Amino acid sequence: MFQEAINYPRNGDSAIKNLAIGGLLLLFSFLLVPAFLVLGYILRALRMVMDGEExxxxxxxxxxxxxxxxxxxxxxxxxxxxPALIATVAVIASGASIGLGGDSAAGGLAAGLIFLVTSLVLFVVSLALAYVLPAAVVAFAREDRLGAAFSVAELRPLLFSRTYATGWLVAFGISFLAGIVIGVLNAVVIGVILAPFVSFYANLAGTHAIGEAVREMPAMEEGPDSTAGQPAV
Incomplete structure:
Protein backbone atom coordinates (compact mmCIF):
# COMPACT_ATOMS: atom_id res chain seq x y z
CA MET A 1 0.00 0.00 0.00
CA PHE A 2 2.84 2.40 0.84
CA GLN A 3 4.61 1.89 -2.47
CA GLU A 4 1.42 2.36 -4.47
CA ALA A 5 0.59 5.51 -2.51
CA ILE A 6 4.05 7.03 -3.06
CA ASN A 7 3.89 6.31 -6.80
CA TYR A 8 0.31 7.49 -7.26
CA PRO A 9 1.03 11.22 -7.77
CA ARG A 10 3.26 10.30 -10.71
CA ASN A 11 0.63 8.23 -12.50
CA GLY A 12 -0.86 9.51 -15.75
CA ASP A 13 0.37 11.45 -18.76
CA SER A 14 -0.61 14.75 -17.16
CA ALA A 15 0.88 13.99 -13.74
CA ILE A 16 3.63 16.64 -13.91
CA LYS A 17 1.17 19.29 -15.08
CA ASN A 18 -1.31 18.43 -12.33
CA LEU A 19 1.40 18.42 -9.66
CA ALA A 20 2.61 21.80 -10.89
CA ILE A 21 -0.90 23.27 -10.79
CA GLY A 22 -1.59 21.86 -7.34
CA GLY A 23 1.71 23.13 -5.96
CA LEU A 24 1.11 26.61 -7.37
CA LEU A 25 -2.38 26.69 -5.90
CA LEU A 26 -0.99 25.78 -2.49
CA LEU A 27 1.70 28.43 -2.88
CA PHE A 28 -1.09 31.01 -3.18
CA SER A 29 -3.40 29.31 -0.67
CA PHE A 30 -3.31 32.44 1.50
CA LEU A 31 -5.82 33.82 -1.01
CA LEU A 32 -8.23 31.08 0.23
CA VAL A 33 -9.84 30.28 -3.14
CA PRO A 34 -6.76 28.33 -4.32
CA ALA A 35 -6.87 26.34 -1.07
CA PHE A 36 -10.52 25.43 -1.67
CA LEU A 37 -9.66 24.33 -5.21
CA VAL A 38 -6.96 22.02 -3.85
CA LEU A 39 -9.41 20.53 -1.36
CA GLY A 40 -11.87 19.93 -4.19
CA TYR A 41 -9.15 18.26 -6.25
CA ILE A 42 -8.14 16.02 -3.33
CA LEU A 43 -11.78 14.97 -2.95
CA ARG A 44 -11.98 14.19 -6.68
CA ALA A 45 -8.81 12.09 -6.43
CA LEU A 46 -10.23 10.24 -3.41
CA ARG A 47 -13.41 9.36 -5.28
CA MET A 48 -11.47 8.11 -8.28
CA VAL A 49 -9.15 5.97 -6.16
CA MET A 50 -12.13 4.44 -4.36
CA ASP A 51 -13.55 3.62 -7.80
CA GLY A 52 -10.32 1.85 -8.77
CA GLU A 53 -8.83 4.60 -10.95
CA GLU A 54 -5.04 4.78 -10.55
CA PRO A 83 -10.82 21.35 20.35
CA ALA A 84 -11.59 25.06 20.03
CA LEU A 85 -14.46 24.65 22.50
CA ILE A 86 -12.26 22.68 24.91
CA ALA A 87 -9.56 25.37 24.75
CA THR A 88 -12.12 28.12 25.35
CA VAL A 89 -13.55 26.37 28.41
CA ALA A 90 -10.02 25.83 29.75
CA VAL A 91 -9.14 29.52 29.36
CA ILE A 92 -12.31 30.54 31.18
CA ALA A 93 -11.67 28.00 33.94
CA SER A 94 -8.07 29.17 34.35
CA GLY A 95 -9.16 32.78 34.59
CA ALA A 96 -11.81 31.88 37.13
CA SER A 97 -9.35 29.90 39.28
CA ILE A 98 -6.87 32.78 39.30
CA GLY A 99 -9.64 35.24 40.09
CA LEU A 100 -10.96 33.16 42.97
CA GLY A 101 -7.50 32.51 44.34
CA GLY A 102 -6.35 36.07 43.97
CA ASP A 103 -2.59 36.28 44.00
CA SER A 104 -2.22 33.16 46.10
CA ALA A 105 -0.10 30.22 45.09
CA ALA A 106 -3.22 28.04 45.18
CA GLY A 107 -4.78 30.04 42.36
CA GLY A 108 -1.65 29.75 40.24
CA LEU A 109 -1.35 26.03 40.96
CA ALA A 110 -4.97 25.45 39.97
CA ALA A 111 -4.46 27.37 36.74
CA GLY A 112 -1.32 25.36 36.01
CA LEU A 113 -3.11 22.06 36.57
CA ILE A 114 -5.96 23.14 34.30
CA PHE A 115 -3.42 24.03 31.62
CA LEU A 116 -1.66 20.65 31.87
CA VAL A 117 -4.89 18.66 31.83
CA THR A 118 -6.23 20.72 28.94
CA SER A 119 -3.03 20.21 26.95
CA LEU A 120 -3.29 16.46 27.42
CA VAL A 121 -6.97 16.41 26.50
CA LEU A 122 -6.35 18.57 23.44
CA PHE A 123 -3.56 16.26 22.30
CA VAL A 124 -5.79 13.18 22.61
CA VAL A 125 -8.75 14.91 20.97
CA SER A 126 -6.61 16.27 18.13
CA LEU A 127 -5.17 12.82 17.46
CA ALA A 128 -8.67 11.33 17.48
CA LEU A 129 -9.90 14.01 15.08
CA ALA A 130 -6.95 13.36 12.78
CA TYR A 131 -8.20 9.77 12.59
CA VAL A 132 -11.88 10.64 12.24
CA LEU A 133 -11.64 13.49 9.74
CA PRO A 134 -10.45 11.43 6.73
CA ALA A 135 -13.26 8.95 7.45
CA ALA A 136 -15.72 11.84 7.50
CA VAL A 137 -14.47 13.03 4.10
CA VAL A 138 -14.72 9.46 2.79
CA ALA A 139 -18.32 9.24 4.00
CA PHE A 140 -19.10 12.53 2.26
CA ALA A 141 -17.37 11.36 -0.92
CA ARG A 142 -19.37 8.13 -0.99
CA GLU A 143 -22.77 9.61 -0.17
CA ASP A 144 -22.31 13.07 -1.71
CA ARG A 145 -24.09 14.75 1.21
CA LEU A 146 -22.62 16.71 4.11
CA GLY A 147 -24.72 14.91 6.70
CA ALA A 148 -22.87 11.66 5.98
CA ALA A 149 -19.65 13.21 7.32
CA PHE A 150 -21.25 13.43 10.76
CA SER A 151 -23.35 10.26 10.68
CA VAL A 152 -22.35 7.66 13.27
CA ALA A 153 -23.85 4.95 11.08
CA GLU A 154 -21.59 5.99 8.19
CA LEU A 155 -18.46 6.54 10.25
CA ARG A 156 -18.54 3.52 12.56
CA PRO A 157 -17.70 0.85 9.91
CA LEU A 158 -14.73 2.93 8.77
CA LEU A 159 -13.35 3.89 12.16
CA PHE A 160 -13.43 0.32 13.48
CA SER A 161 -12.02 -1.21 10.29
CA ARG A 162 -8.47 -2.57 10.47
CA THR A 163 -8.15 -1.91 6.74
CA TYR A 164 -9.00 1.78 7.18
CA ALA A 165 -6.64 1.98 10.18
CA THR A 166 -3.83 0.57 8.04
CA GLY A 167 -4.50 3.09 5.28
CA TRP A 168 -4.61 5.90 7.82
CA LEU A 169 -1.27 4.84 9.31
CA VAL A 170 0.29 4.80 5.84
CA ALA A 171 -1.10 8.27 5.13
CA PHE A 172 0.13 9.48 8.53
CA GLY A 173 3.59 8.08 7.83
CA ILE A 174 3.73 9.82 4.46
CA SER A 175 2.65 13.09 6.07
CA PHE A 176 5.33 12.68 8.75
CA LEU A 177 8.05 12.09 6.15
CA ALA A 178 6.83 15.05 4.11
CA GLY A 179 7.03 17.20 7.25
CA ILE A 180 10.69 16.24 7.66
CA VAL A 181 11.44 17.07 4.01
CA ILE A 182 9.63 20.40 4.30
CA GLY A 183 11.54 21.17 7.49
CA VAL A 184 14.82 20.59 5.67
CA LEU A 185 13.68 22.67 2.70
CA ASN A 186 12.68 25.53 4.97
CA ALA A 187 16.30 25.78 6.04
CA VAL A 188 17.03 27.33 2.65
CA VAL A 189 15.28 30.22 0.95
CA ILE A 190 14.05 28.14 -1.99
CA GLY A 191 12.27 25.85 0.47
CA VAL A 192 9.46 28.37 0.78
CA ILE A 193 8.70 27.80 -2.90
CA LEU A 194 9.26 24.02 -2.97
CA ALA A 195 7.37 23.18 0.26
CA PRO A 196 3.86 23.57 -1.26
CA PHE A 197 4.74 21.12 -4.03
CA VAL A 198 6.03 18.56 -1.53
CA SER A 199 2.91 19.07 0.58
CA PHE A 200 0.61 18.59 -2.42
CA TYR A 201 2.46 15.44 -3.47
CA ALA A 202 2.21 14.04 0.07
CA ASN A 203 -1.49 14.86 0.28
CA LEU A 204 -2.16 12.99 -2.94
CA ALA A 205 -0.13 9.99 -1.75
CA GLY A 206 -2.00 9.96 1.56
CA THR A 207 -5.29 10.27 -0.29
CA HIS A 208 -4.43 7.19 -2.31
CA ALA A 209 -3.62 5.23 0.86
CA ILE A 210 -7.00 6.12 2.39
CA GLY A 211 -8.92 5.54 -0.85
CA GLU A 212 -7.25 2.19 -1.49
CA ALA A 213 -7.97 1.07 2.08
CA VAL A 214 -11.66 1.96 1.71
CA ARG A 215 -11.81 0.18 -1.64
CA GLU A 216 -10.31 -2.95 -0.13
CA MET A 217 -12.46 -2.99 2.99
CA PRO A 218 -14.15 -6.41 3.33
CA ALA A 219 -17.95 -6.28 3.16
CA MET A 220 -18.18 -7.65 6.71
CA GLU A 221 -16.20 -4.66 7.99
CA GLU A 222 -18.51 -2.20 6.28
CA GLY A 223 -21.71 -3.74 7.54
CA PRO A 224 -24.28 -6.00 5.94
CA ASP A 225 -26.21 -3.19 4.28
CA SER A 226 -23.24 -1.28 2.92
CA THR A 227 -22.68 -1.00 -0.81
CA ALA A 228 -19.33 0.80 -0.50
CA GLY A 229 -16.44 -0.85 -2.19
CA GLN A 230 -18.66 -2.61 -4.75
CA PRO A 231 -17.97 -1.92 -8.42
CA ALA A 232 -19.80 1.14 -9.73
CA VAL A 233 -22.49 0.37 -12.29
Whole structure:
Protein backbone atom coordinates (compact mmCIF):
# COMPACT_ATOMS: atom_id res chain seq x y z
CA MET A 1 0.00 0.00 0.00
CA PHE A 2 2.84 2.40 0.84
CA GLN A 3 4.61 1.89 -2.47
CA GLU A 4 1.42 2.36 -4.47
CA ALA A 5 0.59 5.51 -2.51
CA ILE A 6 4.05 7.03 -3.06
CA ASN A 7 3.89 6.31 -6.80
CA TYR A 8 0.31 7.49 -7.26
CA PRO A 9 1.03 11.22 -7.77
CA ARG A 10 3.26 10.30 -10.71
CA ASN A 11 0.63 8.23 -12.50
CA GLY A 12 -0.86 9.51 -15.75
CA ASP A 13 0.37 11.45 -18.76
CA SER A 14 -0.61 14.75 -17.16
CA ALA A 15 0.88 13.99 -13.74
CA ILE A 16 3.63 16.64 -13.91
CA LYS A 17 1.17 19.29 -15.08
CA ASN A 18 -1.31 18.43 -12.33
CA LEU A 19 1.40 18.42 -9.66
CA ALA A 20 2.61 21.80 -10.89
CA ILE A 21 -0.90 23.27 -10.79
CA GLY A 22 -1.59 21.86 -7.34
CA GLY A 23 1.71 23.13 -5.96
CA LEU A 24 1.11 26.61 -7.37
CA LEU A 25 -2.38 26.69 -5.90
CA LEU A 26 -0.99 25.78 -2.49
CA LEU A 27 1.70 28.43 -2.88
CA PHE A 28 -1.09 31.01 -3.18
CA SER A 29 -3.40 29.31 -0.67
CA PHE A 30 -3.31 32.44 1.50
CA LEU A 31 -5.82 33.82 -1.01
CA LEU A 32 -8.23 31.08 0.23
CA VAL A 33 -9.84 30.28 -3.14
CA PRO A 34 -6.76 28.33 -4.32
CA ALA A 35 -6.87 26.34 -1.07
CA PHE A 36 -10.52 25.43 -1.67
CA LEU A 37 -9.66 24.33 -5.21
CA VAL A 38 -6.96 22.02 -3.85
CA LEU A 39 -9.41 20.53 -1.36
CA GLY A 40 -11.87 19.93 -4.19
CA TYR A 41 -9.15 18.26 -6.25
CA ILE A 42 -8.14 16.02 -3.33
CA LEU A 43 -11.78 14.97 -2.95
CA ARG A 44 -11.98 14.19 -6.68
CA ALA A 45 -8.81 12.09 -6.43
CA LEU A 46 -10.23 10.24 -3.41
CA ARG A 47 -13.41 9.36 -5.28
CA MET A 48 -11.47 8.11 -8.28
CA VAL A 49 -9.15 5.97 -6.16
CA MET A 50 -12.13 4.44 -4.36
CA ASP A 51 -13.55 3.62 -7.80
CA GLY A 52 -10.32 1.85 -8.77
CA GLU A 53 -8.83 4.60 -10.95
CA GLU A 54 -5.04 4.78 -10.55
CA UNK A 55 -4.33 7.93 -12.57
CA UNK A 56 -4.54 11.47 -11.28
CA UNK A 57 -7.70 13.39 -12.16
CA UNK A 58 -7.47 16.47 -14.31
CA UNK A 59 -7.69 20.02 -13.05
CA UNK A 60 -10.89 20.96 -14.87
CA UNK A 61 -14.48 21.90 -14.06
CA UNK A 62 -13.17 24.50 -11.65
CA UNK A 63 -16.60 25.44 -10.36
CA UNK A 64 -17.14 21.87 -9.21
CA UNK A 65 -13.72 21.81 -7.56
CA UNK A 66 -14.49 25.02 -5.70
CA UNK A 67 -17.89 23.79 -4.51
CA UNK A 68 -16.48 20.46 -3.34
CA UNK A 69 -13.55 22.20 -1.67
CA UNK A 70 -15.85 24.49 0.27
CA UNK A 71 -17.81 21.49 1.51
CA UNK A 72 -14.65 19.67 2.59
CA UNK A 73 -13.54 22.84 4.38
CA UNK A 74 -16.92 23.02 6.13
CA UNK A 75 -16.50 19.45 7.38
CA UNK A 76 -13.05 20.22 8.76
CA UNK A 77 -14.27 23.48 10.31
CA UNK A 78 -17.10 21.76 12.20
CA UNK A 79 -14.78 19.09 13.59
CA UNK A 80 -12.22 21.76 14.53
CA UNK A 81 -14.84 23.39 16.76
CA UNK A 82 -14.40 20.54 19.26
CA PRO A 83 -10.82 21.35 20.35
CA ALA A 84 -11.59 25.06 20.03
CA LEU A 85 -14.46 24.65 22.50
CA ILE A 86 -12.26 22.68 24.91
CA ALA A 87 -9.56 25.37 24.75
CA THR A 88 -12.12 28.12 25.35
CA VAL A 89 -13.55 26.37 28.41
CA ALA A 90 -10.02 25.83 29.75
CA VAL A 91 -9.14 29.52 29.36
CA ILE A 92 -12.31 30.54 31.18
CA ALA A 93 -11.67 28.00 33.94
CA SER A 94 -8.07 29.17 34.35
CA GLY A 95 -9.16 32.78 34.59
CA ALA A 96 -11.81 31.88 37.13
CA SER A 97 -9.35 29.90 39.28
CA ILE A 98 -6.87 32.78 39.30
CA GLY A 99 -9.64 35.24 40.09
CA LEU A 100 -10.96 33.16 42.97
CA GLY A 101 -7.50 32.51 44.34
CA GLY A 102 -6.35 36.07 43.97
CA ASP A 103 -2.59 36.28 44.00
CA SER A 104 -2.22 33.16 46.10
CA ALA A 105 -0.10 30.22 45.09
CA ALA A 106 -3.22 28.04 45.18
CA GLY A 107 -4.78 30.04 42.36
CA GLY A 108 -1.65 29.75 40.24
CA LEU A 109 -1.35 26.03 40.96
CA ALA A 110 -4.97 25.45 39.97
CA ALA A 111 -4.46 27.37 36.74
CA GLY A 112 -1.32 25.36 36.01
CA LEU A 113 -3.11 22.06 36.57
CA ILE A 114 -5.96 23.14 34.30
CA PHE A 115 -3.42 24.03 31.62
CA LEU A 116 -1.66 20.65 31.87
CA VAL A 117 -4.89 18.66 31.83
CA THR A 118 -6.23 20.72 28.94
CA SER A 119 -3.03 20.21 26.95
CA LEU A 120 -3.29 16.46 27.42
CA VAL A 121 -6.97 16.41 26.50
CA LEU A 122 -6.35 18.57 23.44
CA PHE A 123 -3.56 16.26 22.30
CA VAL A 124 -5.79 13.18 22.61
CA VAL A 125 -8.75 14.91 20.97
CA SER A 126 -6.61 16.27 18.13
CA LEU A 127 -5.17 12.82 17.46
CA ALA A 128 -8.67 11.33 17.48
CA LEU A 129 -9.90 14.01 15.08
CA ALA A 130 -6.95 13.36 12.78
CA TYR A 131 -8.20 9.77 12.59
CA VAL A 132 -11.88 10.64 12.24
CA LEU A 133 -11.64 13.49 9.74
CA PRO A 134 -10.45 11.43 6.73
CA ALA A 135 -13.26 8.95 7.45
CA ALA A 136 -15.72 11.84 7.50
CA VAL A 137 -14.47 13.03 4.10
CA VAL A 138 -14.72 9.46 2.79
CA ALA A 139 -18.32 9.24 4.00
CA PHE A 140 -19.10 12.53 2.26
CA ALA A 141 -17.37 11.36 -0.92
CA ARG A 142 -19.37 8.13 -0.99
CA GLU A 143 -22.77 9.61 -0.17
CA ASP A 144 -22.31 13.07 -1.71
CA ARG A 145 -24.09 14.75 1.21
CA LEU A 146 -22.62 16.71 4.11
CA GLY A 147 -24.72 14.91 6.70
CA ALA A 148 -22.87 11.66 5.98
CA ALA A 149 -19.65 13.21 7.32
CA PHE A 150 -21.25 13.43 10.76
CA SER A 151 -23.35 10.26 10.68
CA VAL A 152 -22.35 7.66 13.27
CA ALA A 153 -23.85 4.95 11.08
CA GLU A 154 -21.59 5.99 8.19
CA LEU A 155 -18.46 6.54 10.25
CA ARG A 156 -18.54 3.52 12.56
CA PRO A 157 -17.70 0.85 9.91
CA LEU A 158 -14.73 2.93 8.77
CA LEU A 159 -13.35 3.89 12.16
CA PHE A 160 -13.43 0.32 13.48
CA SER A 161 -12.02 -1.21 10.29
CA ARG A 162 -8.47 -2.57 10.47
CA THR A 163 -8.15 -1.91 6.74
CA TYR A 164 -9.00 1.78 7.18
CA ALA A 165 -6.64 1.98 10.18
CA THR A 166 -3.83 0.57 8.04
CA GLY A 167 -4.50 3.09 5.28
CA TRP A 168 -4.61 5.90 7.82
CA LEU A 169 -1.27 4.84 9.31
CA VAL A 170 0.29 4.80 5.84
CA ALA A 171 -1.10 8.27 5.13
CA PHE A 172 0.13 9.48 8.53
CA GLY A 173 3.59 8.08 7.83
CA ILE A 174 3.73 9.82 4.46
CA SER A 175 2.65 13.09 6.07
CA PHE A 176 5.33 12.68 8.75
CA LEU A 177 8.05 12.09 6.15
CA ALA A 178 6.83 15.05 4.11
CA GLY A 179 7.03 17.20 7.25
CA ILE A 180 10.69 16.24 7.66
CA VAL A 181 11.44 17.07 4.01
CA ILE A 182 9.63 20.40 4.30
CA GLY A 183 11.54 21.17 7.49
CA VAL A 184 14.82 20.59 5.67
CA LEU A 185 13.68 22.67 2.70
CA ASN A 186 12.68 25.53 4.97
CA ALA A 187 16.30 25.78 6.04
CA VAL A 188 17.03 27.33 2.65
CA VAL A 189 15.28 30.22 0.95
CA ILE A 190 14.05 28.14 -1.99
CA GLY A 191 12.27 25.85 0.47
CA VAL A 192 9.46 28.37 0.78
CA ILE A 193 8.70 27.80 -2.90
CA LEU A 194 9.26 24.02 -2.97
CA ALA A 195 7.37 23.18 0.26
CA PRO A 196 3.86 23.57 -1.26
CA PHE A 197 4.74 21.12 -4.03
CA VAL A 198 6.03 18.56 -1.53
CA SER A 199 2.91 19.07 0.58
CA PHE A 200 0.61 18.59 -2.42
CA TYR A 201 2.46 15.44 -3.47
CA ALA A 202 2.21 14.04 0.07
CA ASN A 203 -1.49 14.86 0.28
CA LEU A 204 -2.16 12.99 -2.94
CA ALA A 205 -0.13 9.99 -1.75
CA GLY A 206 -2.00 9.96 1.56
CA THR A 207 -5.29 10.27 -0.29
CA HIS A 208 -4.43 7.19 -2.31
CA ALA A 209 -3.62 5.23 0.86
CA ILE A 210 -7.00 6.12 2.39
CA GLY A 211 -8.92 5.54 -0.85
CA GLU A 212 -7.25 2.19 -1.49
CA ALA A 213 -7.97 1.07 2.08
CA VAL A 214 -11.66 1.96 1.71
CA ARG A 215 -11.81 0.18 -1.64
CA GLU A 216 -10.31 -2.95 -0.13
CA MET A 217 -12.46 -2.99 2.99
CA PRO A 218 -14.15 -6.41 3.33
CA ALA A 219 -17.95 -6.28 3.16
CA MET A 220 -18.18 -7.65 6.71
CA GLU A 221 -16.20 -4.66 7.99
CA GLU A 222 -18.51 -2.20 6.28
CA GLY A 223 -21.71 -3.74 7.54
CA PRO A 224 -24.28 -6.00 5.94
CA ASP A 225 -26.21 -3.19 4.28
CA SER A 226 -23.24 -1.28 2.92
CA THR A 227 -22.68 -1.00 -0.81
CA ALA A 228 -19.33 0.80 -0.50
CA GLY A 229 -16.44 -0.85 -2.19
CA GLN A 230 -18.66 -2.61 -4.75
CA PRO A 231 -17.97 -1.92 -8.42
CA ALA A 232 -19.80 1.14 -9.73
CA VAL A 233 -22.49 0.37 -12.29
Missing amino acids: ELPEFDEWGELLTDGLQVFAIGFVYALI
